[in-house]
Amino acid sequence: MSGTRILCCHVTTATISFAVLYLIGNVLKMVGIMLTVSLDKEAFSVPYHESKATRGQRVFDISTNILMLVLMSISAVLVLFSKRKGPMFVLPFVLMMFVELSLSFLCLFDGAWGLPGTPNYRDMLRVVKGQKRVDSLNEEEIGQFTMSYSVLYMMYILLKVYVLHVSTRCFYALKAESMAAVSVDTGNTVTVKLPSYDEALKMRAENTPPSYYEA
Numbered sequence: 001m002s003g004t005r006i007l008c009c010h011v012t013t014a015t016i017s018f019a020v021l022y023l024i025g026n027v028l029k030m031v032g033i034m035l036t037v038s039l040d041k042e043a044f045s046v047p048y049h050e051s052k053a054t055r056g057q058r059v060f061d062i063s064t065n066i067l068m069l070v071l072m073s074i075s076a077v078l079v080l081f082s083k084r085k086g087p088m089f090v091l092p093f094v095l096m097m098f099v100e101l102s103l104s105f106l107c108l109f110d111g112a113w114g115l116p117g118t119p120n121y122r123d124m125l126r127v128v129k130g131q132k133r134v135d136s137l138n139e140e141e142i143g144q145f146t147m148s149y150s151v152l153y154m155m156y157i158l159l160k161v162y163v164l165h166v167s168t169r170c171f172y173a174l175k176a177e178s179m180a181a182v183s184v185d186t187g188n189t190v191t192v193k194l195p196s197y198d199e200a201l202k203m204r205a206e207n208t209p210p211s212y213y214e215a
Contacts, residue, residue, distance in 0.1 A: 090171045
């Protein structure tokens with residue numbers, strides 16, 4: 001089991017646990033987006049509800065966010081069957097985690113690249129202003145907020161890296177198990193050692209077939 005355990009459990013168990021939490025989070029995000037759209041209210045979890053966005057842009061953002069969450073959820077559901085179906089059912093989850101990690105890095109440069117349902121710096125700053133009921137924050141408050149947001153966001157990215165690492169190890173562990181099972185299934189074949197040319201010449205005459213004589 002060397003190389004297939006992470007912390008206190010098998011990598012497959014850890015990946016399935018992450019997939020379940022991932023699925024629950026995505027479902028909650030989709031419910032939040034749908035409720036926000038139906039109530040037509042601004043919320044930090046739906047950054048596309050901005051006054052500058054046109055109706056077409058909002059429809060495009062809503063549809064792409066929901067599509068992204070659906071694909072993420074499907075990849076998490078496939079992980080639940082990976083133990084019986086094989087490593088290929090983990091591969092979509094690994095790819096989606098890689099996409100999420102890439103978008104999380106891009107979000108540092110532009111909030112428009114953020115993941116659906118994940119608040120960016122501007123959204124969180126607006127929430128803080130709303131809680132304090134002020135139009136702007138002073139330099140000290142902005143510095144504290146920026147430091148707190150940076151630490152939490154880096155922890156969020158490190159968690160994504162850890163989940164990607166665990167799911168990748170799970171893929172290779174299941175692949176090794178499937179290859180070992182195939183080698184066991186084909187291990188009952190009979191191997192016949194053929195004689196060499198010199199050994200065949202030295203064989204006794206009775207072991208050779210009779211000569212053919214034409215009548």
